[in-house]
Amino acid sequence: MDIGSFTAEFQALTSLLRDPQEEEAAPAPGSVSRPNPGAIGPKDLLNVKVPAPKARHDPKEIWREDELLDPAAAAVDDDYDDGREVPNYEFLYKQAVDTADNFLGMSGKDGSSTSCEDLVVRVELPGAAGAAELDLDVKDTYLKLSSPQYKLSIHLPHKVDGERGKAKWDSTKKVLSITLRIIREEPF
Template identity: 80%
Template sequence: MDTFSFAAEFHALSDLIKDPDGAEAAAPPPGSVSRPTPGSIGPKELLDVKVPAPKARHDPKEIWREDELEDAVEDDYDDDRQVPSYEFLYKQSVDTADNFLGMGGKDPSSTSCEDLVVRVELPEAASAAELDLDVKDTYLKLSSPHYKLSIHLPHKVDGERGKAKWDASKKVLSITLRIVREDPF
């Protein structure tokens, strides 16, 4: 291949990749080859997009602000009330196909459960009337003259459709909450 045919083919190739709008960029100095940069690739409309600067934080040492936290428990101060003992239990609905044939795809783990039960023992509570219960999607607050409980729940629940049952003989409050499963796919 001779030098003349190589130069002709190179110029023909450069004509193919020229800007179709006809706007010529500044010519490179003689003897040098201009190279595209990542910023020069693509349609002109997309190249002129301005990205807004991030908002400045109030304190440079601050990791997050209180208004950025979701479902923050607001009353975590100590007021000398007791923290009652509590436990998390899980419930799942099974039928005979699940139980005897194993066809429902359910297993005994908590990933197959539909309900979360929070069982709180309140031995000094006189009645359910003195209990104040507030349930959100990720936490639960219970207060009474003797007790105070603020806990984050292990699963996201439907805070609007829970059920609470007071057992006066055992002085136990059972709160049943429907677990909200996020579809991973």
């Protein structure tokens, strides 16, 4: 195989690989261009803009400021002590069971709070005159109860449906029971 036929075959190969829209510069007569990997394919691929790298955070940081701001919690303005008493409260859980659940265990429910459908917040208000003086505000993750004598602001242990809760006042025991439907978010 002589060098002339090799050159002709090589030029035929480069003409096949060359972009037809690319403007061809005429090589000097008698000179052979030296191809390289960058000369193969369209030239506009070489001008790709790479986005700037994101700001790096200190690897020793436990959290960043933007992770701390919860929009639901940011709307609550109760971080001050105005002298009102904080009442005693407790969280209770309710689940709907029937005899098949109770004796046969067919639904897969167990006694843990992960099988419960409702969260009940039981608040003891011994100095309250009645339900008319209570102001209750329930968000998906937050509960705020206020009266002339009491103030309670708590984050709930589960996400709840704040629009469809029920509150019941027991005037003999001076207890407010707030029943809220738990919203379970599937992990997958």
